[in-house]
Amino acid sequence: MKNLINELIVAGIEENEAKKEISILESEIKDKEKIKLLVKERIKKRIPVQYILGKAYFMDFEVKVNKKVLIPRPETEILTEETIKKLQKYAQPEIVALDIGTGSGIIAIALAKLIPNIQITAIDIEKEIIDLACENARLNYVEDKIDFKICDIFSKCFEKLLQSRKFDLIISNPPYVKLNEMQKLKPEICLHEPKIALHGSKENKTGLIYYKRIVELVKKCCDIKLLAFEIDPLLVSDLKFLLRKNGFNNFEIIKDYAKLDRCLFVYI
Numbered sequence: 382m383k384n385l386i387n388e389l390i391v392a393g394i395e396e397n398e399a400k401k402e403i404s405i406l407e408s409e410i411k412d413k414e415k416i417k418l419l420v421k422e423r424i425k426k427r428i429p430v431q432y433i434l435g436k437a438y439f440m441d442f443e444v445k446v447n448k449k450v451l452i453p454r455p456e457t458e459i460l461t462e463e464t465i466k467k468l469q470k471y472a473q474p475e476i477v478a479l480d481i482g483t484g485s486g487i488i489a490i491a492l493a494k495l496i497p498n499i500q501i502t503a504i505d506i507e508k509e510i511i512d513l514a515c516e517n518a519r520l521n522y523v524e525d526k527i528d529f530k531i532c533d534i535f536s537k538c539f540e541k542l543l544q545s546r547k548f549d550l551i552i553s554n555p556p557y558v559k560l561n562e563m564q565k566l567k568p569e570i571c572l573h574e575p576k577i578a579l580h581g582s583k584e585n586k587t588g589l590i591y592y593k594r595i596v597e598l599v600k601k602c603c604d605i606k607l608l609a610f611e612i613d614p615l616l617v618s619d620l621k622f623l624l625r626k627n628g629f630n631n632f633e634i635i636k637d638y639a640k641l642d643r644c645l646f647v648y649i
C-alpha cells in the first residue's frame with residue numbers, strides 16, 4: 382500500500398493525511414482493487430476518503446460523517462483530551478457541560494464516553510446535523526448522557542439555554558476561518574467541507590464573532606467554571622483582547638502538534 386500513499390503524496394496530499402486515509406481504506410475494505418479505484422476517485426475529485434466511506438475516527442471511536450459536518454481533526458482531539466484532564470481537578474458528583482457547534486457530535490461523545498459523571502447538552506444550527514450527531518451518540522452507546530438540540534447561538538434560544546441550567550463546562554470548536562483565509566484552503570476542504578462549519582455566517586469576516594457571542598453571554602448570564610475553545614492561531618491576540626475586555630484574565634493557551642496555538646482555556 383506504500384504505492385498508494387505515494388500516489389496521494391504526489392497528488393499534493395500531506396504525508397500524514399495520506400497515511401491516515403490509506404489506513405482507513407485498508408481497515409474498511411479488503412478488496413485491494415477496490416481500494417485502488419477509490420484512491421483514484423479521491424485524487425480526481427479531491428474528496429477526502431472519510432466522505433467517500435461516510436465514516437471517520439476520533440480518538441478511539443468511529444462516527445458517521447456526511448457533507449453537512451466537518452471531518453474530525455487531530456487538533457480537536459487535543460482540545461478534548463486537555464479538557465478531560467482539566468475536568469479531573471473538579472471533584473464533584475456531576476459535571477454539566479455544553480458543546481457548542483457539535484457537528485458530528487465527536488466532542489460531546491468523547492466527553493460522555495470518558496467522563497462517568499457528565500451530562501452534556503450539544504447544540505448545532507441544523508436538524509440534519511443534529512440527527513447525525515444523535516445517531517453517532519447511539520452508535521457509541523452514550524445517547525443517554527447527551528441532550529442534542531437545534532439552536533443558533535445568535536438567536537434568543539441560546540441566551541435561554543445559558544440561563545436555563547448551570548453549566549460547569551462550555552466547550553466549542555466554532556467556525557473560525559477568516560473570510561480572506563477561506564480561498565487559501567486546500568481543495569479537499571473548500572470543495573467538500575461545509576462552509577457553515579469552517580467560516581460560519583457571512584458576518585464572520587474576522588473569524589471572531591462566535592467567540593465574541595459566547596464570551597459576552599458567559600459574562601452576562603452564565604456562571605461556569607471552564608470555557609474551552611479550539612482556536613485559529615492567527616486570532617490569538619484578538620482573543621486575548623476580547624477576554625480581558627470582558628474581565629476574564631485567567632486563561633491558558635495550548636499548542637497543537639505543529640506547535641501552533643490551538644486551544645484556549647478560560648478559568649472562571
Ligand SMILES: C[S@@+](CC[C@H](N)C(=O)[O-])C[C@H]1O[C@@H](n2cnc3c(N)ncnc32)[C@H](O)[C@@H]1O
Nearest residue numbers: 457482483484505506533534554555556577578
Ligand atoms: C468547526 S465545526 C465543529 C464541529 C465539531 N464540533 C468538530 O469539532 O468537529 C463548527 C460547528 O458549528 C456549527 N455552527 C455554525 N454556526 C452555528 C450557529 N450559529 N449556532 C450553532 N452552531 C453553529 C456548524 O454547523 C459546525 O457543526
